[in-house]
Amino acid sequence: MPTSHANVSTAHASRYLQQLCKHWAHKFPVEFDPNHGVIDLSLGRTVMDADGAALHITVSTDESASIERLESVVADHIKRFAFREELAFDWKRAEAA
Numbered sequence: 283m284p285t286s287h288a289n290v291s292t293a294h295a296s297r298y299l300q301q302l303c304k305h306w307a308h309k310f311p312v313e314f315d316p317n318h319g320v321i322d323l324s325l326g327r328t329v330m331d332a333d334g335a336a337l338h339i340t341v342s343t344d345e346s347a348s349i350e351r352l353e354s355v356v357a358d359h360i361k362r363f364a365f366r367e368e369l370a371f372d373w374k375r376a377e378a379a
Contacts, residue, residue: 284349285342286375290360292367295332301363302330302356325352339371349375 292298296316303314303321311322314330321328326343337360341352357371 283342283344284346284375285340286349286353286373287338287340288353288357288371288373290337290339290369290371291335292337292364292369293334294364294367295334295337298337298360298363299330299332302328302359305359305363323352323355325355328352328356 299319300314300316303312303319306312306321306323310324313320317332319328319330321330325348326341326345329340329342331338339356341349341356343349343352353371353373357369357373360371361369
């Protein structure tokens with residue numbers, strides 16, 4: 283299963299995690315608390331963990347062709363929530379065993 287991970291430096295990680303989960307909760311299965319969230323999108327799964335310095339995001343999908351799209355959709359939504367700061371998403375891909 284293609285998987286990609288990004289550590290996004292921000293002091294507002296918990297806020298963005300919760301905003302994204304609430305945003306998609308009406309449309310997709312979502313579970314979250316202030317420090318951990320899971321969203322099962324039609325494109326694939328997004329798992330987020332927040333700490334005081336960063337938002338740690340892992341996306342995975344059943345289809346190799348969808349991983350780039352999933353990275354983009356997740357990053358674009360978080361960037362909209364974080365319009366007051368410039369966030370950097372440096373996705374690192376790995377093929378899960």
